[in-house]
Amino acid sequence: MPVPLWASGHTGHDGHEEAVGIARAFAGNPSLVVADEPVSALDVSVAAAVTGLLMDIQRQYRTTLLFISHDLSLVRYLADRVVVMYLGNIVEQGTTDDVFAPPYHPYTEALLSAVPIADTSIEKKRIILEGVLPSVVNPPKGCPFNTRCPRKIGDICETEKPPEIEASPGHTIACHIPLADLEAVEPVIVQVDKDGSTPPPEPARENAAE
Numbered sequence: 183m184p185v186p187l188w189a190s191g192h193t194g195h196d197g198h199e200e201a202v203g204i205a206r207a208f209a210g211n212p213s214l215v216v217a218d219e220p221v222s223a224l225d226v227s228v229a230a231a232v233t234g235l236l237m238d239i240q241r242q243y244r245t246t247l248l249f250i251s252h253d254l255s256l257v258r259y260l261a262d263r264v265v266v267m268y269l270g271n272i273v274e275q276g277t278t279d280d281v282f283a284p285p286y287h288p289y290t291e292a293l294l295s296a297v298p299i300a301d302t303s304i305e306k307k308r309i310i311l312e313g314v315l316p317s318v319v320n321p322p323k324g325c326p327f328n329t330r331c332p333r334k335i336g337d338i339c340e341t342e343k344p345p346e347i348e349a350s351p352g353h354t355i356a357c358h359i360p361l362a363d364l365e366a367v368e369p370v371i372v373q374v375d376k377d378g379s380t381p382p383p384e385p386a387r388e389n390a391a392e
């Protein structure tokens with residue numbers, strides 16, 4: 183039976199409650215643990231310690247961990263597979279490497295552009311989403327992202343549900359933009375050498391948690 187692991191909602195504390203919650207969640211050796219924003223209320227250093235604890239226990243028990251978060255840098259660190267949702271709709275899913283590199287769904291692209299990065303060797307595009315977030319109970323017709331999408335291609339986005347494009351095996355993107363055009367998008371985040379040049383892309387990681 184799934185065991186939920188929620189954030190406590192308190193701020194600025196030492197992570198003790200979260201550590202106890204993690205220990206309790208894994209105590210019965212469940213097959214699935216749901217961690218819903220488990221460290222979002224914590225200071226950065228405490229969040230890192232609690233995240234490390236969560237990963238250590240998860241590896242020890244070999245439990246499936248469903249990690250729900252708005253923090254994409256944490257998702258990049260923790261996840262093997264990523265599902266991106268907007269207004270309750272899956273707009274993109276794939277391995278972590280798939281989702282963090284083009285082709286992206288336009289919403290994923292905007293999310294990645296908002297990830298804070300302190301490393302000065304990294305260059306990042308900034309995409310500001312305009313418009314108001316629609317209500318989940320009354321979502322827009324057609325594509326759920328059409329009221330805010332900076333890449334909207336026309337009326338079809340407002341009238342027809344976008345198809346699920348298979349960008350590669352297991353990597354799908356729900357969008358009316360042709361795959362070739364999505365593939366032509368420049369990466370949002372690029373590593374730049376000290377001389378200003380962009381080095382070739384790194385080979386795919388073998389383990390998303392490394």
Ligand code: SF4
Binds near residue numbers: 333336359
């Ligand atoms: S279907 Fe249209 S509105 Fe939706 S993400 Fe694609 S381009 Fe944007």
